[in-house]
Amino acid sequence: MTDSLPHLSTEFFTWLWWASEHGGGRIDVDGEEIILWVDDRLAFRLPSEDASRAVLTGADTARAAEAKAALAAGKVIKEVRLRLQWADREYGFTLKGTGLDVGGLVLPALPEDGDEQDRLMVRMEAIEALWAVLGALYRQFAEVRTQSAWTDEVVPAVHAWLAGEA
């Protein structure tokens, strides 16, 4: 299970962006509601290249006309900065690349008492909780991506969204 195709990650990023906009940011993950939104950075590349061709930063990046225009022009998402909330936790992080490298991860406020070992346990537990949610989101993406609903419903909906019709 080691051969991850690059386009799957870019499609996952696009699906996250679209799903967060489509559902007002609320996504059901294994029976629990999370709130997800694209934060202040989107980087695009051409499908055949690795270098970034467009980088958008700043407030409301997800709703910037330039962001949708980049996707509509055939570019794919190389990096996306996300904010994720559930229960009393909020994370900020950038996902990038084929293997979902994580950048600039800001963890929720965590207890700072205890020794080094205690702090490491708490922080690693928080990272694992985030990874579990990302895994659940990826499984949702994989389920829809492997069904006819992808071509029949999701892709047309994304096209309409890019065209400003949804």
Place this chain on the structure above:
Amino acid sequence: MGFLKGRLTFRRYRVLDPLPDDFRDRFEQAFTDHAFREKSTISKGEETVGWVRSDNLLETDFSNRDKWLYTHYAMAAMRMDKKVLPTPLVRAMVEKRIEEWCEENGRAKAPASVRTDIRLNIENDMLARTLPTVKVVNFCWNLPEGWVLFENTSDRVNDRFRTLVRNSFGVGLEPFSPLDFLVETPELVDPLAAAGMTIMSGGGR
């Protein structure tokens, strides 16, 4: 100190090989055998790589396990030292020295062998007086579950890390694949891996 505070940037790995029962002893020995050691001489562009403790990049004593083993996590750092010379300064010094040689020897032009000797002498002299650039990258290894977080996403640095892990601990690391999320739904893996690229710009599949 590494994973203990601040923002985190990392690449995740799966550990490919099982750990032996006596992994604590073996890890201590491996850290010690492959600890970072400063070289008395380091040539231009050469990298010196080895393990240091996460609490201080000068600490290479791994005999106290409380300093690198935290219940089921092993945490340490890879240190990479490299000496880089300022190219414009080296070039200017070489040209100046060559001019002096030509004047001293009454020649209009220095032979290639002389130019090479001058350049090497200047480079070696400067290398001896130059401090290395030091890079320290932490990792955290969940031992029972077999995954590792490495605090860097550069392919070159990650390649050095995987090589050092292989040479030190005798285990391989595989970069995380999103398909690893599908362990509990293996029926999705093949169809997903076979799915072609979707054209999102309009009208594609």
